[in-house]
Amino acid sequence: MARTEAIALPRERQGAAWWRTNATALLFMGPAMVLVLVFFLAPVVITFVMSFTDLATSTGLSNWQWIGSANYERMFRSQFWFTILGNTLVYVAIVLAFNVVVGLGVALLSLHVEPKAGGVFRALWLLPRISPSVVYALMWTWAAASPPFGMLNYIVAPFGLEPRFWLQSDPWLIVILINGFVGASFGMLILTSAIKAIPEDLFRAARVDGANALQIVRRITLPLVKWPILFVLVYQTMSLFASYEYILLTTNGGPGLYGTETWSVWAFHTALANYYGNLDFAYGAAMSAILVLLGLGISIVLLRVFRFGQLVAEPRVEVD
Amino acid sequence: MRVALRGLTKKFGEVVGVHELDLEIRSGEFVALLGPSGCGKTTTLLMVAGIYRPTSGQIFFGDRRIDHLLPKERGIGMVFQSYALYPHMTVAENIGFPLELRRSVSNEERERRVREAAALVQVDALLDRRPAQLSGGQQQRVALARALVKRPDILLLDEPLSNLDARLRHEMRGEIKRLQKEVGITAIFVTHDQLEALTMADRVALMRDGVLQAYATPTELYARPVNQFVAEFIGTPPMNFFAADLAPRNGSLVARTEGIELALPAGPRGAKAPPTATVGIRPEHLAIVAPGQGEASGEVYVVEPMGREQIVDVQVGERRLRVIAPPGFVAKIGERVGLRFAPEQLHLFDPASGARLA
Numbered sequence: 247m248a249r250t251e252a253i254a255l256p257r258e259r260q261g262a263a264w265w266r267t268n269a270t271a272l273l274f275m276g277p278a279m280v281l282v283l284v285f286f287l288a289p290v291v292i293t294f295v296m297s298f299t300d301l302a303t304s305t306g307l308s309n310w311q312w313i314g315s316a317n318y319e320r321m322f323r324s325q326f327w328f329t330i331l332g333n334t335l336v337y338v339a340i341v342l343a344f345n346v347v348v349g350l351g352v353a354l355l356s357l358h359v360e361p362k363a364g365g366v367f368r369a370l371w372l373l374p375r376i377s378p379s380v381v382y383a384l385m386w387t388w389a390a391a392s393p394p395f396g397m398l399n400y401i402v403a404p405f406g407l408e409p410r411f412w413l414q415s416d417p418w419l420i421v422i423l424i425n426g427f428v429g430a431s432f433g434m435l436i437l438t439s440a441i442k443a444i445p446e447d448l449f450r451a452a453r454v455d456g457a458n459a460l461q462i463v464r465r466i467t468l469p470l471v472k473w474p475i476l477f478v479l480v481y482q483t484m485s486l487f488a489s490y491e492y493i494l495l496t497t498n499g500g501p502g503l504y505g506t507e508t509w510s511v512w513a514f515h516t517a518l519a520n521y522y523g524n525l526d527f528a529y530g531a532a533m534s535a536i537l538v539l540l541g542l543g544i545s546i547v548l549l550r551v552f553r554f555g556q557l558v559a560e561p562r563v564e565v566d
Numbered sequence: 567m568r569v570a571l572r573g574l575t576k577k578f579g580e581v582v583g584v585h586e587l588d589l590e591i592r593s594g595e596f597v598a599l600l601g602p603s604g605c606g607k608t609t610t611l612l613m614v615a616g617i618y619r620p621t622s623g624q625i626f627f628g629d630r631r632i633d634h635l636l637p638k639e640r641g642i643g644m645v646f647q648s649y650a651l652y653p654h655m656t657v658a659e660n661i662g663f664p665l666e667l668r669r670s671v672s673n674e675e676r677e678r679r680v681r682e683a684a685a686l687v688q689v690d691a692l693l694d695r696r697p698a699q700l701s702g703g704q705q706q707r708v709a710l711a712r713a714l715v716k717r718p719d720i721l722l723l724d725e726p727l728s729n730l731d732a733r734l735r736h737e738m739r740g741e742i743k744r745l746q747k748e749v750g751i752t753a754i755f756v757t758h759d760q761l762e763a764l765t766m767a768d769r770v771a772l773m774r775d776g777v778l779q780a781y782a783t784p785t786e787l788y789a790r791p792v793n794q795f796v797a798e799f800i801g802t803p804p805m806n807f808f809a810a811d812l813a814p815r816n817g818s819l820v821a822r823t824e825g826i827e828l829a830l831p832a833g834p835r836g837a838k839a840p841p842t843a844t845v846g847i848r849p850e851h852l853a854i855v856a857p858g859q860g861e862a863s864g865e866v867y868v869v870e871p872m873g874r875e876q877i878v879d880v881q882v883g884e885r886r887l888r889v890i891a892p893p894g895f896v897a898k899i900g901e902r903v904g905l906r907f908a909p910e911q912l913h914l915f916d917p918a919s920g921a922r923l924a
Contacts, residue, residue, distance in 0.1 A: 456638035
């Protein structure tokens, strides 16, 4: 009603009418909008703005200046950016694959065994996620400790592998496993509930139609959890690009110069844990800005690949 | 193909789903498994389909024992209550799926048979649609086509009509019955709706609490229910029941209770009649007559016009009897009326066991 009246009103009163119509909606959405603005949008904007200054410990909050794209030029003139980008892409790709494949595998396996056993199995896979990050990382550092210690050394001994200091000799393996096992539980949770949500009748119908277990997984289950898989993929891509805590707590970017340094660890080291003591906030912000763009770009590609538009398309229903 | 169930039993832990079920289905017969929810009818169907493994007992298709076989080895087609169409496949892909899983069927043959099956249930214009783009009735037809495309020996239908609206249900009822006879396939369908069972099936197996109560043609089931449960379950509006004392009079029996006195034309056979019985009579076998006439008298409690007929509840003493009256019948609530019982249509049941006495 209010809307139709507004059309008939003189122009200067239309603003007031608009407010009357939408005030309630705005009031209800207000708190959520404030949260999104303050905690999601503002940090991104601040990061981008900051990346065009020289803000650092040395300038303090008062003496900084606009320096244009100097931070970006410096970044891409650095002899390490390419190595670090490579590290990042390899890290994200392998851990992502581990997360999704293992998560899906655990979800499928745990749903194909006796329900109670499956539940226990899934609970075990959740342990890395529910233990505090630092504790989990410390356990890995100890498990991968130098000989004669380290649980890993004991595990591989029967296979004839020489005991070694894993964090030094195979840093990527440790970095991928520590992140992979945590991340797999996320995929497992999402995909387990997604598979459980598929009506039982579809599996029964497929069995009557003549499909075996493998054919059911490939032809029925996987296509029907395509959307949750896409969600896990995109979400994990984003969080992996931004993740740094386990690398920081185990290899700290090493061994050597930037051995396992990823882009986010680089940004962290530059902005917040600089070796030289001059915390280069603005330069770190520029690195983070690149990370945001990278994550965004790859997510868009993933959405395209999965044809997101088709997934959420309106069904055409015709009543006969 | 002939189907035989022998002592079929399914237990879920301690709970008995189906108990010692014996059932013979003739080749080409259309049989309904009927009963209230939880009676074991769907469990039975899923055992025939091979989705549930029987706890004990045997299933034969023809002379072949099949209860150890996988669903795909049994030569069955099945329509699920939810239709269970694969939402990510088109109609053609859905119908073709069972054939696609068979190496022996070539692509050309598959396409031809998909078109044939689709034409049989009149969905050939919808082949490139997805299930979400179909109405309930169309989904039902696609599910039928998918069940029939591999030319199964036996067609199983689980509550095939329960997800359709009333008008469509009526239409599909006839459609499925015609299709079953046309294809000549042995078919078993599960329903909780006695009207569906009576109208569609050649024979109805009525179950309760996992136990078979009756297995007969719709006519027999209706006209001569073997126990009180069957009498109660079959027929709308349901049969009227009341407890009565039986007493001999002039070599025959009289059933007597407050306000009603009925001479029984043929008393319970055997030497001695029990002292009491549950008397049952269907609403259409009662007629409203002038007060003082008939075997009982009471007053009109409520009148429900149904168009073709009216349902009149008559209060007789403590109990209420339901009567079907012609559309022209006019009565006010509270009006005194008499009731005439059609003498040949009385059913007597044992008050304790519910078994039929006469």
